[in-house]
Amino acid sequence: MLNITLERTQIERIDANRTLTHEENTVEHLGRVEAHRLRVQREYFDSGLHYLEQHPAQIDKKCFTCKETKPIDDFFRNKDSKDGYWANCKICHRNSLLND
Numbered sequence: 001m002l003n004i005t006l007e008r009t010q011i012e013r014i015d016a017n018r019t020l021t022h023e024e025n026t027v028e029h030l031g032r033v034e035a036h037r038l039r040v041q042r043e044y045f046d047s048g049l050h051y052l053e054q055h056p057a058q059i060d061k062k063c064f065t066c067k068e069t070k071p072i073d074d075f076f077r078n079k080d081s082k083d084g085y086w087a088n089c090k091i092c093h094r095n096s097l098l099n100d
């Protein structure tokens with residue numbers, strides 16, 4: 001009879017350890033979820049999409065090099081710029097690469 005009581009006590013301790021481990025896993029999981037959320041948010045703001053969503057879509061843009069106003073499709077995408085496009089049009093950009 002004594003051995004059965006000890007076995008039940010050991011089982012209860014094991015169950016208690018599993019509960020603690022589950023709680024620890026839950027906290028660790030929530031930490032990973034929060035880290036992922038912050039990483040996605042940082043990538044979203046670094047991509048410049050938040051700026052494009054807040055401002056109406058540009059139809060035309062003035063090229064920095066040739067000073068001509070051209071459709072936005074004539075500019076390469078650039079995630080580092082504020083509006084999401086290069087300052088130079090595609091033709092001027094290619095010419096600058098060929099001249100270097």
